[in-house]
Amino acid sequence: MMKFIMPLALVGLLAACSNDAQPDVKKQFIQEGQPRPLVVVLGGSEGGNTLSASHWRPFLDGFNDIAVSVAAMGYYGTQNTPSSAAELSLNKIADRIITLTKDPMIDEKCVAVYGFSKGAELALLLGAHFDEINHVVSVMPSHVSWNAVKTLSSRSSWSLNGTPLDYIDAPLLSWKMQKGNITGEFTPAFNQALSEASADAVAAAKIPVEKINGPILLVSAKHDEIWPSYQMSQHIESSLQTAKFSYPFEHIAMDGGHYSLNKEVQTQVNQFLHQTLVDTCMAR
Template identity: 35%
Template sequence: MKFLFFSTCVALLLCFACNSTPDHQGKVNTQLYLGDGPNQPLIVGLGGSEGGNAWTSDRWETTRNKFLEKGYAFLAVGYFGMDGLPSQLDRIPVEAVHDAMVEAAKNPNIDSHRIAIIGGSKGAELALLLASLYPDINGVVGIVPGYAVFPALTLNATTSSWTYAGKEVPFVPMPWAAVPSAMKGDLRGAFDIMIEDKEAVSRARIKIENIHGPILFLSATRDEMWPSREMADAMMKQLDAVKFPYAHKHIVVEGGHTKPQERFDSVLVFLERNFRNTK
């Protein structure tokens, strides 16, 4: 009996720890890269589940420079997994990312009326969510995107990845049926089970029809992380159903979850045609 009571108390304490307010909530890390000349459209880059400020890394230097060469300014934003930021992707306030974007757009060389946001994987989830909430975002590129908000990347996965106006954004929960797949590293299998809950998906669906600008999706045919192709297809159908007034395109890339990262030439072409010269 004593052992049972002790075990129960430990479990409750662990649960409390997992669900307590994240550390450094509302903090982000930013790095602004400016090209030459005035009135530069701003591209905001968000990383995914890898954490840190991915767009500041040497790996993405060549891609960043391509944007600068095209006359864009580029804002790299990290929102967890760095010193002074939340340690986990758990209940990240979307206002913090938006505020950083607005602050960067005050630079006199930036055109604050032309802001597009790019994200990959969980970063694409955040990019679409931000653009659905804030009309000052004028374009979105979602690389291997999700069509709904999914759980925080924590051990128990019982909280939302994001908050808005002080509340958790509704998310698709992980049912017990998905736990075995997740525990053995089959994330795609876990997500396939999660999205079978159509009611939960409907509650957590990102309202992409509220976005005030063009949208580009890049998905993978053999995505081992989550069903990006199927979710992007569903979002395209949603946009067509509401007669979305802006350009929207879905590029399907042969390969796994990271393969669409090699298609940034297509991203630049889409932005040049549908975002750069619009107001």
């Protein structure tokens, strides 16, 4: 397995990607024995379905190794998904996941979403708003919804029931964001956006993680150069503690940067999924 298994997310915020060869969904379902839990993996802000690429096969195989079926799913930038990253419908994304669970080899009561970076923001939102999704792994997450990437005008990334979600705006054309294209450090732009937002704006944009219907695993980086995932994970933890969240939740805080998720940490993630998803579901 490659040393780093997460070369995605926000690098080159305005760069176009060619995703023509990437499928909307790549499925690796276990086709024997009883119905299995499902993990749906979601890439970052680059769009397309990068996790379906051949060099990610060992990553996907790791889920099959713990008796879990897996699907890599693009949510924009593939043939049958929106081309724009703005106001993506959470309802339509959730419907696509629910459709996957109708396969007879999937246990539709045991469904996890596993998102990276922008996909981590999405994973928390899906878990918070759709009870069918009952486990969340959020790698380099955010505690709030943000403006859409690759979109020069300020627009929400997400919509729910036809209405755009409130969001915090980190303008792509701001000096700090443009400076990040040179230095590789985008975190100052996100920190500035959070510090300048009113308390009411942050509260409106906050992801209601306390509504998630199952266990949550956060993975963050203390020296995240893309956005402040460690501090944002602490906000998520605080929300869960205040709400007396009744399901297991953990936070793995790595010493590295945004792309430092490695085989050792992925093993910890799979152990969490085995304990909270596989053992629970298979024992029913």
